[in-house]
Amino acid sequence: MSLRFLGIRRTLATYVASSAAPKLQDVVIIGGGPAGLSMLTALKNNQKTKHLKCTLIEASDLGKIHGFYDNPGEEYTNRVVSLTPKSIDFMQSKIGNWEFIKHDRIKFYDRIVAYDAQDSDNARVDFNASATETGALAAMAENINIQSSLLKKLEVLNDTESTTILDKTKVEEIINPNQQNIEETHDLNEIDLNAGNANLDWPILKLSNGESIQTRLLIGADGYNSPARKFARIESRGWQYNTFGVVATIKLEYEDYRSIGWQRFLSTGPLAILPLTEDNATIVWSSTPELSQILLKTNKEIFPHLVNAAMVLDEVDLQYLYKLLDYNPDDFTVLDEIKWRLDKFDQQKLEENYPLKVTEVLDGSRARFPLKLSHADTYISPRVALIGDAAHTIHPLAGQGLNMGQSDVAFLMAALESGIERGLDIGSTLVLDSYVANAWPSNHMLLGICDKLHKVFSTDYYPIVALRGLGLRSINLLDSVKDVMVKIISSR
Ligand SMILES: Cc1cc2nc3c(=O)[nH]c(=O)nc-3n(C[C@H](O)[C@H](O)[C@H](O)COP(=O)(O)OP(=O)(O)OC[C@H]3O[C@@H](n4cnc5c(N)ncnc54)[C@H](O)[C@@H]3O)c2cc1C
Known part of the structure; x- marks a missing residue:
């Protein structure tokens, strides 16, 4: 054409x-x-x-x-990106394409909750958009x-x-x-x-x-x-992370009016659940090559439960689940393994402090992309x-x-x-x-x-795990520091 x-x-x-x-x-x-x-x-x-x-x-x-x-x-x-207010402003005022965006497929979100899987209390930092002019941190849009x-x-x-x-x-x-x-x-x-x-x-x-x-x-x-x-x-200089970003489009149990982007730092890489309109959401699960293969082949009825587990359970439990699924991606006993572990948590706390439950992964939406850093x-x-x-x-x-x-x-x-x-x-x-x-x-x-963040959060070396837990807790207490960080990210 x-x-x-x-x-x-x-x-x-x-x-x-x-x-x-x-x-x-x-x-x-x-x-x-x-x-x-x-x-x-x-x-x-x-x-x-x-x-x-x-x-x-x-x-x-x-x-x-x-x-x-x-x-x-x-x-x-399944290719969805988070657009900053600055990019949106550029599209509105200079490129002129924003008026032709399908707005019913754009989801603005105003909070990001990031937490650490290796910290015993899931040390977390909660960013919100109050420091931004637009009142939104970013918007999710399909490429x-x-x-x-x-x-x-x-x-x-x-x-x-x-x-x-x-x-x-x-x-x-x-x-x-x-x-x-x-x-x-x-x-x-x-x-x-x-x-x-x-x-x-x-x-x-x-x-x-x-x-x-x-x-x-x-x-x-x-x-x-x-x-x-x-x-x-x-x-162009840089390196491969020997890591893949596994993406998928998922359904939540109902529409989440909280408009939060969630990110849990696992030792295998961060897992993010980002909101789309209605009950839709997207995930980016950064994983080792082996884990990415497991995530792609896991039975589609089991996969949503695995995402729920990965947002909450301890790493040692997750490693056990991955092992079962590597051996047999259709192993439905995994569902029981996940259920009794999640049932031990206070359900109200789970609802308030964690993402909504994932109920479905869309057919054909799972794919993986090699992650790398490069700079000319x-x-x-x-x-x-x-x-x-x-x-x-x-x-x-x-x-x-x-x-x-x-x-x-x-x-x-x-x-x-x-x-x-x-x-x-x-x-x-x-x-x-x-x-x-x-x-x-x-x-x-x-x-x-971003490279340092990836490295600091993908290690399980105890002194660094302890320090970053302390860091996350401290940042979370300092609204002024969080506001500066939000302003820097959203004005890029
Ligand atoms: C898992 C994942 C999640 C991401 N999430 C985000 C996010 O939330 N927010 C964000 O901002 N970014 C995100 N990104 C990054 C973002 O997707 C990319 O930075 C962006 O798509 C790159 O766009 P581009 O136009 O520069 O390159 P590309 O999209 O790679 O386009 C290059 C084009 O050049 C064409 N081409 C190459 N060679 C030739 C040739 N010889 N002749 C003709 N055509 C050629 C190709 O066909 C291709 O279409 C993510 C990336 C990944 C992998």
């Missing part, structure tokens, strides 16, 4: 007649994920940048995502809801002259025309020599549909394995800028990955606007420098904080 539904056709004033010559663009974005689509829509919704000739290239089919706007389906999809609202906004902007989206099209190769061996490896006819050599350093992209595009600025929104980053020879040394090189997961990936325990991508888009837009105002070439590092100067340090700080 070349997004005919957007009414967008390839109509480029700069298109060079020769069939071998690449099409020329001001901006090419690789990646139609949340970051890439946000970037394209932000460019097209801005008076100073909307004239730029832009192409977005996405390997997968965007048709289903676009279809979500008219037919969202009854059940929640598909966000992406579809961006496509809808582009459709409404109806910029048939200078917007092209090519989905089901892969960027197969990116060539630097300045490469010394260009004559050996590529036909020089492919470079637009009519352009007076002005574009001789513009990257050329070879696409799976046989087309070539040459661009003034290449934006890599192409995820963790970013071909754009590799082309620009930008190093820089986000720019001449004619290239990286945004979103192409620039950084983060542990999901603080729900910041997609939000960091929004913040990248905001900073890159500011740099491009300012470059255009000053009459500069938007692909030059003179323009792009301010993007990396503004975006990189705060992303680096957040990556570091």
